[in-house]
Amino acid sequence: MELFTYKKPLSLMAQAKRFGMLSILLVLTSLGLIFTKGFNVGIDFAGGTVIQVQYDQQAPIDEVREILGKQEAYKGANVTYFGTENEIVIKTKTSSQSVGVDIGDQVRALLAKTQGFKEIRRVDMVGAKVGSELREQGLLAMVLAIIGILIYVSFRFEWRFAVASVMALVHDVTIAMGMIVLFGVEVNLDILAALLTILGYSLNDTIIVFDRIREGIRSIKDPDFGGIIDESVSRTLSRTTLTSLTTFFVVLTLFLFGGEIINGFSFTLLVGVIVGTYSSIFVASPILMWLGFSVTEFRAKEAEKLKREKEKERMRAMYEQGTL
Amino acid sequence: MLNYRVIIFACALIFGVVFSIPSLIQSESGKKITLGLDLQGGLHMLLGVRNEVAIASKLKSIAASIKYLFDEEEIIYDALSLDEDTAEITFEILDNEDLTRVNALLKEELEGVTFSQTALKYALQMTEGEIERTKKDAIDQAVDTIRGRLNEFGLAEPTVAKQGQEKILVEVPGIKTQEDEQRVRELIARAAHLQLMAVDEERIARVNTMSAAEAKSYGDVILPDVNTAEKYLLKAIPVLDGSMLTDAKVGFDENSQPVINFTLNRQGAKIFGDFTAISVGKRMAVVLDNQVYSAPNIRERIGGGRVQISGQFTMEEAHDLAIALRSGSLLAPVYVMEKRSVGPSLGADSIKASSLALMFGFVLVVIFMVLYYGMAGVIANVALIGNLFLILAIMSLFGATLTLPGMAGIVLTVGMAVDANVIINERIREVLAQGKSIAKSIEDGYNNAFTAIWDANVTTLIAATVLYAYGTGPIKGFALTMSIGIMASMLTAIVGTHGIYQWILPKMDKNRLGYWFGIKGSK
Numbered sequence: 088m089e090l091f092t093y094k095k096p097l098s099l100m101a102q103a104k105r106f107g108m109l110s111i112l113l114v115l116t117s118l119g120l121i122f123t124k125g126f127n128v129g130i131d132f133a134g135g136t137v138i139q140v141q142y143d144q145q146a147p148i149d150e151v152r153e154i155l156g157k158q159e160a161y162k163g164a165n166v167t168y169f170g171t172e173n174e175i176v177i178k179t180k181t182s183s184q185s186v187g188v189d190i191g192d193q194v195r196a197l198l199a200k201t202q203g204f205k206e207i208r209r210v211d212m213v214g215a216k217v218g219s220e221l222r223e224q225g226l227l228a229m230v231l232a233i234i235g236i237l238i239y240v241s242f243r244f245e246w247r248f249a250v251a252s253v254m255a256l257v258h259d260v261t262i263a264m265g266m267i268v269l270f271g272v273e274v275n276l277d278i279l280a281a282l283l284t285i286l287g288y289s290l291n292d293t294i295i296v297f298d299r300i301r302e303g304i305r306s307i308k309d310p311d312f313g314g315i316i317d318e319s320v321s322r323t324l325s326r327t328t329l330t331s332l333t334t335f336f337v338v339l340t341l342f343l344f345g346g347e348i349i350n351g352f353s354f355t356l357l358v359g360v361i362v363g364t365y366s367s368i369f370v371a372s373p374i375l376m377w378l379g380f381s382v383t384e385f386r387a388k389e390a391e392k393l394k395r396e397k398e399k400e401r402m403r404a405m406y407e408q409g410t411l
Numbered sequence: 412m413l414n415y416r417v418i419i420f421a422c423a424l425i426f427g428v429v430f431s432i433p434s435l436i437q438s439e440s441g442k443k444i445t446l447g448l449d450l451q452g453g454l455h456m457l458l459g460v461r462n463e464v465a466i467a468s469k470l471k472s473i474a475a476s477i478k479y480l481f482d483e484e485e486i487i488y489d490a491l492s493l494d495e496d497t498a499e500i501t502f503e504i505l506d507n508e509d510l511t512r513v514n515a516l517l518k519e520e521l522e523g524v525t526f527s528q529t530a531l532k533y534a535l536q537m538t539e540g541e542i543e544r545t546k547k548d549a550i551d552q553a554v555d556t557i558r559g560r561l562n563e564f565g566l567a568e569p570t571v572a573k574q575g576q577e578k579i580l581v582e583v584p585g586i587k588t589q590e591d592e593q594r595v596r597e598l599i600a601r602a603a604h605l606q607l608m609a610v611d612e613e614r615i616a617r618v619n620t621m622s623a624a625e626a627k628s629y630g631d632v633i634l635p636d637v638n639t640a641e642k643y644l645l646k647a648i649p650v651l652d653g654s655m656l657t658d659a660k661v662g663f664d665e666n667s668q669p670v671i672n673f674t675l676n677r678q679g680a681k682i683f684g685d686f687t688a689i690s691v692g693k694r695m696a697v698v699l700d701n702q703v704y705s706a707p708n709i710r711e712r713i714g715g716g717r718v719q720i721s722g723q724f725t726m727e728e729a730h731d732l733a734i735a736l737r738s739g740s741l742l743a744p745v746y747v748m749e750k751r752s753v754g755p756s757l758g759a760d761s762i763k764a765s766s767l768a769l770m771f772g773f774v775l776v777v778i779f780m781v782l783y784y785g786m787a788g789v790i791a792n793v794a795l796i797g798n799l800f801l802i803l804a805i806m807s808l809f810g811a812t813l814t815l816p817g818m819a820g821i822v823l824t825v826g827m828a829v830d831a832n833v834i835i836n837e838r839i840r841e842v843l844a845q846g847k848s849i850a851k852s853i854e855d856g857y858n859n860a861f862t863a864i865w866d867a868n869v870t871t872l873i874a875a876t877v878l879y880a881y882g883t884g885p886i887k888g889f890a891l892t893m894s895i896g897i898m899a900s901m902l903t904a905i906v907g908t909h910g911i912y913q914w915i916l917p918k919m920d921k922n923r924l925g926y927w928f929g930i931k932g933s934k
Contacts, residue, residue, distance in 0.1 A: 337826035341768045
């Protein structure tokens, strides 16, 4: 089966400005959402308690709210169904330091008499101090990953490639964050992991396009960079789409069948796969051009490098023959 | 023809299958993957230690040593008291002539303290180094003690480890109900601080009207009874404490009520004997975690060092308490910084859901690859299956823990592992389209695809490594499976499939490109 047969390059660069505008719009909207609506920060980073309760029948959610509402400690607790109507999740900002009797035990005692109560299935509690530590560590991880990638790509390609790939990354992660805010996904450690995965995935995609551009710079005679980009992107188009599709389907099954607990995680990945694919085709390469990458300069440098190496070899040969 | 690549791949495949078998059938023997607490259910806690209490109790024992030394040397002293807020011990001596002896005693017999003396008044403090050491000891001791208690409680494979300088990680798998979990938590948290204290018989009549501050001014402390509202006035510095205990067992009193019998070591037995000899007619309180369990009258000197605690226990309480006493007291109380507990049924549900997703996603990808690439897709799928087995085998050998995000990591690796083969197949098709031979197309395809796959995988690996280094708990699991998956996929998807192509090359027919590579034959 063939979905994309390469005949002639698509004229992407001619449209680059439009895609650029779209991206800027998306990023700005995302930033607007992040700064106005803000993240729905979960207990991992804010501290607090999450308790998941299972019932044999439909959970009496109103009764639970009423019972908890009477307790000073649980004022403002958020009670919602979780997955099915037989399960509820209680979220409070409070956490207790007591090892022996904790919030989970108190809630069990309070709810044990409600109709159909089966068991407490999960109690997650994070103290405020640990929460802020986790937040710092998460940010640190993000920054370190980006720095590591910058260094590697600069080393393997050229600094403009590194900057362009990181800009595409920031673009993807920002839009993914915007979607997280828009859909009110609760941000916990797993979302952080998902964002870092997007980082890796989007980069993966971009690098493969860049690899082809690097190849194109060496092999395509016409030094028009826009043309080289068009041809390289078009030639990797089938791969980009296929891989994105398979990954997308896998993440989609995870989202649909993976269970309620990893829903936020798979949602974030789903967004990431879409945005990552888009950016590697339409965003990363134009940035490369706008950064003023010059094919002739690059070729001159490559030729220079080659010449130096040849010179070295010649010297070595002369040295070995004893003529130097 | 056979070649080194296909042999390497075959070895990797055999290795993968052999070492993942113990995990797949969950056999008793052999190295296998352990399921994370989120999948098998259990309790995960990050505990902090209240250092200030450890320091206070260290001060108390210093005060007790001073008392013991001065009594031994017959030095007359007064107003020996301990201020926990300033962490200072003060006392005064009555006889000028004792000054040099006292100075020498304090210097020689007490470690890690500094003292100042004005006239006959002394003030004593712990040195900075001693405070640091006490903190470190407190956390090390807490780790040992909690581990001892959990091991004796009889649950399978609890983990207790120091995390960083001041946190303790506790993981207890296999807890069935929340009631059991609470029992385990109470066992962990129990200070189990046993003290035998003298009742201040002169002033106890006024205990109900006395303030804590007033009691302190006499060197006393007010403690409540464990079962009734009664209060006791006790000498703050105990006769002896649980550190001199050698054994504690559950027994029964004359009414068949569970009690705990404990035995003191020789030093403890001597102190106990001496004390009871001079205190006939007075009461001595058995105090556990600052609650008075009993305060019997001393009728005669008690030798042998056997003491009993009774307190209307249930059998379970007595059992847990005996464990706690045997494994020693916590120098400093612990508190919860983070806690995650998952019931076993939820863990089982999570396994079911993510296995389903994994299988479904896998089947989807496999079908798609065959439809799109024909035999080339089948070859890619062989590599994919090899990749899955390799991930499982490597994780089994490391004894790695599989968490829920870890399973998601495997699902994701499946998606990304096919990528390498997609790139290679696309490259082969490109060369074929130029009308080159199959052998040439395959070699060129692999050569052209290599740098792209390599660079893409290395950058993803960088991200995964950072995630592993800075992630905590389940996230580490995700990063681990992904890193292993990426590395395994380099072996299976690049080396493995290349070998298979070279192996079956003689059978490949240029007229059937549709069958082999999923494209129409070129002229």
